[in-house]
Amino acid sequence: MRKIITISREFGSGGRELRKRLADELGFKYYDKEILEKILENDNYDDTYIKNFSEKQLVTNTLHYANSFYIYESIQNPRTEIIAEEHKLLRKLANKENCVIVGRAANSILKEFDPFNIFVYSDMKYKLERCRTKGTEEEAELTNENIEKQINKIDKGRKKYYESVSDLKWGNKLDFDLCINTSKMEIKKMVPSLASYIKEFYKQ
Amino acid sequence: MRKIITISREFGSGGRELRKRLADELGFKYYDKEILEKILENDNYDDTYIKNFSEKQLVTNTLHYANSFYIYESIQNPRTEIIAEEHKLLRKLANKENCVIVGRAANSILKEFDPFNIFVYSDMKYKLERCRTKGTEEEAELTNENIEKQINKIDKGRKKYYESVSDLKWGNKLDFDLCINTSKMEIKKMVPSLASYIKEFYKQ
Numbered sequence: 001m002r003k004i005i006t007i008s009r010e011f012g013s014g015g016r017e018l019r020k021r022l023a024d025e026l027g028f029k030y031y032d033k034e035i036l037e038k039i040l041e042n043d044n045y046d047d048t049y050i051k052n053f054s055e056k057q058l059v060t061n062t063l064h065y066a067n068s069f070y071i072y073e074s075i076q077n078p079r080t081e082i083i084a085e086e087h088k089l090l091r092k093l094a095n096k097e098n099c100v101i102v103g104r105a106a107n108s109i110l111k112e113f114d115p116f117n118i119f120v121y122s123d124m125k126y127k128l129e130r131c132r133t134k135g136t137e138e139e140a141e142l143t144n145e146n147i148e149k150q151i152n153k154i155d156k157g158r159k160k161y162y163e164s165v166s167d168l169k170w171g172n173k174l175d176f177d178l179c180i181n182t183s184k185m186e187i188k189k190m191v192p193s194l195a196s197y198i199k200e201f202y203k204q
Numbered sequence: 205m206r207k208i209i210t211i212s213r214e215f216g217s218g219g220r221e222l223r224k225r226l227a228d229e230l231g232f233k234y235y236d237k238e239i240l241e242k243i244l245e246n247d248n249y250d251d252t253y254i255k256n257f258s259e260k261q262l263v264t265n266t267l268h269y270a271n272s273f274y275i276y277e278s279i280q281n282p283r284t285e286i287i288a289e290e291h292k293l294l295r296k297l298a299n300k301e302n303c304v305i306v307g308r309a310a311n312s313i314l315k316e317f318d319p320f321n322i323f324v325y326s327d328m329k330y331k332l333e334r335c336r337t338k339g340t341e342e343e344a345e346l347t348n349e350n351i352e353k354q355i356n357k358i359d360k361g362r363k364k365y366y367e368s369v370s371d372l373k374w375g376n377k378l379d380f381d382l383c384i385n386t387s388k389m390e391i392k393k394m395v396p397s398l399a400s401y402i403k404e405f406y407k408q
Contacts, residue, residue: 121377171377173325179383189404197397201389 003028003098003202004115006106008162008171011154012127014182015102015120021188023100025195031093032102036086083165103158107175108166116198119176122183127151177201207232207302207406208319210310212366212375215358216331218386219306219324225392227304229399235297236306240290287369307362311379312370320402323380326387331355381405 005022009015016032023030087109093099094113101110107117122130131147132140139147159170168175178197180190209226213219220236227234291313297303298317305314311321326334335351336344343351363374372379382401384394 119377123378173323173375173377173383173385174327176383177385177388179377179380181377181381184381185405185408189408190401193397193401193404196400197394200393200397204389204393 001202002094002113003198004094004106004110004113005100005118005198006110006115007100007102007118007120008105008107008158008176009102009120010122010127010171011151011158012130013120013122014130014187017187018118018120018180018182018191019100019102021191022194022198025191026098026100026198028098028100029093030100030102031090033104036089036104040082040085040089087165105162105166105168108162108168116201117176117178119171119173119179120182121171121179122181124148124151126183205406206298206317207402208298208310208314208317209304209322209402210314210319211304211306211322211324212309212311212362212380213306213324214326214331214375215355215362216334217324217326218334218391221391222322222324222384222386222395223304223306225395226398226402229395230302230304230402232302232304233297234304234306235294237308240293240308244286244289244293291369309366309370309372312366312372320405321380321382323375323377323383325375325383325385327385328352328355330387 003026005026005028007015007019007022009018019030019032022028086104090101090104090106090109094101094110094115101115107115128144128147128151131151142150162168162170173179178194180194182190207230209230209232211219211223211226213222223234223236226232290308294305294308294310294313298305298314298319305319311319332348332351332355335355346354366372366374377383382398384398386394
């Protein structure tokens with residue numbers, strides 16, 4: 001049985017860092033919206049193409065997305081046909097190998113794989129600090145009020161996307177196996193225990 | 205610094221089992237509503253009294269509470285002076301040693317101890333099954349509909365209590381460090397990884 005981990009997350013709570021660290025700890029591949037889009041850019045992508053799409057390359061390609069809400073914001077509303085294509089790709093990837101998938105309502109789209117579903121969240125103080133330290137120089141100059149506004153706007157978009165492609169309510173505990181608050185604990189310190197927890201989950 | 209773990213939980217999700225297993229794994233004491241009440245029954249309880257109140261005795265005393273919602277229900281609405289006394293006792297216990305405390309809005313009452321806060325929940329299917337297998341013979345004869353009604357009634361009472369003694373909203377993710385769904389994973393399998401997670405939390 002394939003082991004699929006999905007991560008839904010509030011913007012600025014460190015879901016992307018958790019994805020990378022958890023995938024590395026478990027030896028899984030990882031994917032998110034931007035990576036999926038990069039793969040989809042190649043109209044005739046096939047298994048070899050996906051396989052050769054190295055993680056290093058992906059990380060470089062998506063570094064800016066990871067750290068900035070300006071670009072993120074501009075890609076919030078993809079067209080229906082892109083969404084359908086993306087979901088097809090998600091299933092293809094999930095069928096192929098163990099992986100961690102961030103966003104894309106993957107807990108709902110991939111429910112036939114019985115994935116382990118995580119929701120990552122934190123308080124606004126943590127999110128502001130994270131955006132300041134991990135964001136671009138431009139963003140570091142924004143007021144807290146402006147950053148908070150952007151964060152809320154992006155999460156509103158995530159909620160909208162999630163609820164339009166699934167019949168679930170964004171952030172509802174019951175649709176996740178674990179909900180993790182990153183406000184008071186470093187993500188890298190969480191990862192070994194979380195990986196053990198997930199291994200036990202799949203041992204059953 | 206004292207290490208305090210608080211567990212809030214939906215009825216039937218296994219919060220009580222998690223409390224016992226987690227406390228055992230970490231070598232902590234554990235307390236819940238019924239244990240606190242037993243201690244408070246002795247008007248002049250002091251440190252020696254609490255210390256001699258053996259866990260074995262407590263488990264025997266509270267076994268029926270653990271497994272039945274009939275008795276639980278009858279003790280949902282204690283008087284204000286009892287609540288005040290209980291909170292005083294909670295602080296006294298938290299000051300004394302590392303412990304796990306279930307219920308009593310302990311995450312709010314003990315916030316000055318900066319506890320590690322857990323919320324335990326599960327889907328109704330799991331709760332019904334748990335009530336059937338862990339409950340009394342009488343309860344096993346109830347219809348699912350009746351059990352569900354009782355469960356919802358008790359959780360309504362918990363919500364009411366929680367929101368009357370704190371300024372928090374019952375079950376709100378942000379007031380917990382981890383929210384754990386017990387529907388798809390045995391509690392005893394969770395405990396070693398959870399204990400590691402909590403140890404890392406306190407190492408920071």
